[in-house]
Amino acid sequence: MAFDLQEQEQIAEIKAFWDGWGKSIAVGLLIVLVGYSAWKGWNAYVESQSAKAGVLYAELDKLAEAKDVAKLKTAVESLKKEYASSAYTPRAALLLAKTSLSAGDAPTAITQLQWVIASAKEAGLRDAARLRLAAVQLDQKKFDDALLTLKSNEENGFAGLFFEAKGDVLLLKGDKVAARESYKQAVAKLPKDAPNVKFVEVKLEALGNS
Numbered sequence: 338m339a340f341d342l343q344e345q346e347q348i349a350e351i352k353a354f355w356d357g358w359g360k361s362i363a364v365g366l367l368i369v370l371v372g373y374s375a376w377k378g379w380n381a382y383v384e385s386q387s388a389k390a391g392v393l394y395a396e397l398d399k400l401a402e403a404k405d406v407a408k409l410k411t412a413v414e415s416l417k418k419e420y421a422s423s424a425y426t427p428r429a430a431l432l433l434a435k436t437s438l439s440a441g442d443a444p445t446a447i448t449q450l451q452w453v454i455a456s457a458k459e460a461g462l463r464d465a466a467r468l469r470l471a472a473v474q475l476d477q478k479k480f481d482d483a484l485l486t487l488k489s490n491e492e493n494g495f496a497g498l499f500f501e502a503k504g505d506v507l508l509l510k511g512d513k514v515a516a517r518e519s520y521k522q523a524v525a526k527l528p529k530d531a532p533n534v535k536f537v538e539v540k541l542e543a544l545g546n547s
Contacts, residue, residue, distance in 0.1 A: 394425040401436045409433055410445065417452070427457035434469060443473055460491035468495070471502050480510040497527030501537050508544075517544045
C-alpha cells in the first residue's frame with residue numbers, strides 16, 4: 338500500500354516518537370499493571386486473613402464460655418502473632434481480659450488491656466480498654482494510676498463514661514469535691530436516655546448537688 342508524502346511524514350513522526358518514548362511508556366504501563374495486580378492481590382489476602390481471623394475468634398468465644406483461660410490465652414497470643422492487623426484481634430484481647438478477671442487473674446487482664454490501648458486501630462476499642470483497665474486499677478486501690486488511665490478519651494461518645502469513672506475513683510480516693518464535679522460533667526455529657534444517667538444522678542445527689 339502506497340502512502341502520500343504527508344502520510345509518510347506522519348508515520349515517520351510516530352516512529353520517531355515511539356523510538357524515543359515507546360520503551361518508557363511500555364515500562365510505565367507495566368508498572369501500573371503490576372501495581373494494580375499487587376493491589377488486587379493484597380485486597381484478596383486481607384479479606385482471606387480477616388475471614389480466617391473471624392473463624393478463630395468464634396473458637397475463642399467458645400473457650401471463653403468454657404472459662405478455659407489457659408487455652409484462650411494461647412489462642413489469643415497466636416491471633417496477635419498471625420493476624421495482628423485484624424479487627425478481631427483487639428476484641429479477642431478484650432475477651433481474654435474479661436475472662437481472666439472472672440478467673441481472678443488480674444495481671445493477665447491488665448496485660449491484655451494495655452495491649453489493646455497500644456495496638457488497637459479503633460479509638461472506641463482503645464477507650465473501652467481504658468475504662469476496663471481503670472476499673473481494675475480502682476479495684477486494686479491504685480487511684481492515681483486509674484486517674485492517669487482516664488486522663489482523656491478519644492471518642493466523644495465515651496466522654497460521659499470517662500467522667501463517671503473519674504468520679505468513682507476520686508470518691509474512693511476521698512476527694513468528694515472533685516468527684517462531685519466529675520459526676521456533674523458525666524450527667525452533662527451522657528445521652529439523656531443512657532441507662533446509667535439516673536445512677537450517676539443518684540451518686541451526685543448523695544454528695545450534695547450544689
